[in-house]
Amino acid sequence: MKSVVSSTWKSGNTSVATRSANSEKQRPLGRLLGRLIKAPAAFAVLWPVLLIVVGYAAWHRWGAVHVAGKYSGIDPTLIQVTAPPAHVRTNVVKTVYRDTAMEGLSILDRQATAKIASAFSMHPWVRKVIGVRKLPGGQIDVRLEYRTPVAMVHVYKPNDPDNRSYFFPVDGEGVLLPGNEFAEAETRNYIYIEVPDVYTSNAVGTPFGDTAVEAASALASVLSPYREQAQIRSIGIHGDPRQTEVLQMELTMQSGARMTWGSPPGNEVAGEPTVQMKLRSLLGADLRQDADLRVASPAQAIQR
Numbered sequence: 072m073k074s075v076v077s078s079t080w081k082s083g084n085t086s087v088a089t090r091s092a093n094s095e096k097q098r099p100l101g102r103l104l105g106r107l108i109k110a111p112a113a114f115a116v117l118w119p120v121l122l123i124v125v126g127y128a129a130w131h132r133w134g135a136v137h138v139a140g141k142y143s144g145i146d147p148t149l150i151q152v153t154a155p156p157a158h159v160r161t162n163v164v165k166t167v168y169r170d171t172a173m174e175g176l177s178i179l180d181r182q183a184t185a186k187i188a189s190a191f192s193m194h195p196w197v198r199k200v201i202g203v204r205k206l207p208g209g210q211i212d213v214r215l216e217y218r219t220p221v222a223m224v225h226v227y228k229p230n231d232p233d234n235r236s237y238f239f240p241v242d243g244e245g246v247l248l249p250g251n252e253f254a255e256a257e258t259r260n261y262i263y264i265e266v267p268d269v270y271t272s273n274a275v276g277t278p279f280g281d282t283a284v285e286a287a288s289a290l291a292s293v294l295s296p297y298r299e300q301a302q303i304r305s306i307g308i309h310g311d312p313r314q315t316e317v318l319q320m321e322l323t324m325q326s327g328a329r330m331t332w333g334s335p336p337g338n339e340v341a342g343e344p345t346v347q348m349k350l351r352s353l354l355g356a357d358l359r360q361d362a363d364l365r366v367a368s369p370a371q372a373i374q375r
């Protein structure tokens with residue numbers, strides 16, 4: 072009887088020991104944590120360092136690859152721009168994306184917004200990039216100021232045996248705009264600029280390259296809102312420009328009458344009426360008769 076009890080106790084003790092050993096083998100992390108908890112306080116400093124090291128390694132192993140893959144290029148469908156006016160018929164985002172290799176630009180690039188602004192500033196319809204913002208989800212908001220056509224430069228191509236005429240749309244600064252976006256009939260909706268012996272091979276988005284054309288463009292910018300009311304057909308040069316220090320502008324009306332405007336806006340000589348005075352004189356004039364707006368009196372100019 073004694074031997075049976077002793078044998079049973081030994082068997083039970085062996086079973087407990089075996090389970091304890093297996094449990095310890097299955098929980099190495101538990102033993103490590105237990106030892107660190109019981110370790111001196113100095114080991115507590117190692118915990119933040121260990122977490123940082125493990126996190127850094129995990130980021131470079133998986134996180135960086137995931138983020139780089141998601142934001143390695145810019146999706147053109149996520150670019151939002153200021154709604155273009157009706158005269159801009161091209162897809163500005165698509166054109167910029169295609170012509171500037173934007174697909175190779177990472178949105179994570181610290182200079183991404185500056186590079187995007189530079190890319191859009193090169194489009195011929197864009198006068199100024201007001202701002203670029205990165206938005207959540209990889210979206211990009213681009214605020215733009217567009218160029219406005221104010222006149223058509225009417226020219227004849229040199230050495231053309233057919234003597235055909237051409238029209239170059241320009242804005243108020245004399246910058247060339249995409250002519251292929253205008254139908255021939257639409258040229259009649261703008262003031263013509265007619266300067267003898269001028270032509271250009273400059274690219275769209277750059278100045279026409281002639282001081283007389285650029286001066287006439289500035290005047291067209293002032294007069295274009297009144298084109299129909301004042302029945303203005305074209306702007307040209309008055310007199311011989313070689314004999315005057317400041318170019319003198321002349322308007323040709325639909326009736327054929329000629330109105331001498333004088334200096335381009337902002338370049339008036341001493342004693343010359345202001346732009347506002349000339350404009351009021353023009354709108355109150357007999358558009359069938361020639362007139363010189365440079366001699367309009369202030370009293371006459373401000374009449375309503």
